[in-house]
Amino acid sequence: MDDKMQATPRAARDAMSALARQRVEYDDVDLELPADTPHGIFTRWYEEAGEALGEPNAMVVATDDDAGPAARIVLLKGFDARGFVFYTNYLSAKGRQIAAHPLVALVFPWHDMQRQVRVRGVATQVSGRESDDYFALRPRGSQIGAAASEQSQPIRGRGEFDARVQDLEARWADQEVPRPPHWGGYRVQPYEIEFWQGRLNRMHDRFLLTSRDGRPAPLDDASAWSAVRLQP
Ligand SMILES: Cc1cc2nc3c(=O)[nH]c(=O)nc-3n(C[C@H](O)[C@H](O)[C@H](O)COP(=O)(O)O)c2cc1C
Structure with missing residues (x-):
């Protein structure tokens, strides 16, 4: 043990060891190679996640x-044969990253049900019309918040942001809040989707569906996709 380790307080070492020992055993289930399209499998898994989890639509999006x-x-906020849709500020850090590098990854971290779905795909902005339709569905407070926020930019204090919100509330007091042009959706069109099912003794089942030509393909076209089982 080096000097640094010896200097580590006992409580901290106990906590680290407790972390290393922390272990949830997964259920003894088996998955077969799915005889369905990526659209069909994701739809079913999403329904099952909806029954088990509070917010199954929370997903990680990775950019670079x-x-x-x-x-x-x-x-x-949307899923169909074309892909996965989320909404954000196009001038945010992620928006600028996607503009420069449209290849992104998604993770649905459904670990509370011992599942995970991973996606690699190409992100493109949805049409202005599609963003308008979704923006109109949002509660007024969220619309004002989207308009007020220069997402990912520094701000001196909460008061400055609150004042901006009040200004916008006054400006649009008797009108509908217009969608800011820099706020809208991205559709991630996959070329790879992996369905992961946790299993006993970490011998998990993994199915990787890959588009046959390596490019985004309709998720409901079985002939465009091939499936393989991966080692845990
Ligand atoms: C549960 C949850 C849901 C979120 N949903 C969104 C969302 O739909 N759109 C969004 O722009 N940010 C959302 N955020 C905030 C983002 O995680 C992130 O802080 C923000 O988009 C700025 O990211 P960026 O600076 O990398 O662009 C959510 C955060 C959490 C924890």
Whole structure:
């Protein structure tokens, strides 16, 4: 043991050892190679996640730039044969990263049900019309918040942001809040999706569905995808 380790307080060492020993055993389930399209499998898993989890649409989106990868949670707001849609500020850190590097990864961390879905795909902005339709569905407070926030930019204090919100509330007091042009959706069109099912003794089942030509393909077209089982 080196000097540094000896200097580690006993309580800290006990905590580290407790962390190393922390272990949840997964259930004894088996998955077969799915005879369904990526759209069909994700739809079923999403329904099952909805029954088990509070916010199954919370997903991690990973982007990157010259400084390295970056990941954060966003909410899934649309899913169909074209892909996965989330909404954000196009001028945020993630928006700028996607503009420069449109390849992104998604993770649905459904570990409370011993599952995970991973996606690699190409992110493109949805149409202005699609963003308008979703923006109109949002509660007014969220619309004002989207308009007030220069997401990912520093701000001197909470008071400055609150004042901006009050200004916008006054400006649009008797009108609908217009969607800011820099706020809208991205659709992630997958070329890879992995379905992961935890199993006893960490012998997990993993199925990787890959688009046959390596490019984004319709998720409901079985002929465009091939599936393999991966080792845990
Ligand atoms: C549960 C949860 C849901 C979130 N949903 C969104 C979302 O749908 N859109 C969004 O822009 N940020 C969302 N956020 C905030 C992001 O994680 C992140 O802080 C923000 O988008 C700024 O990221 P960026 O600076 O990398 O662009 C959510 C955070 C959490 C914890």
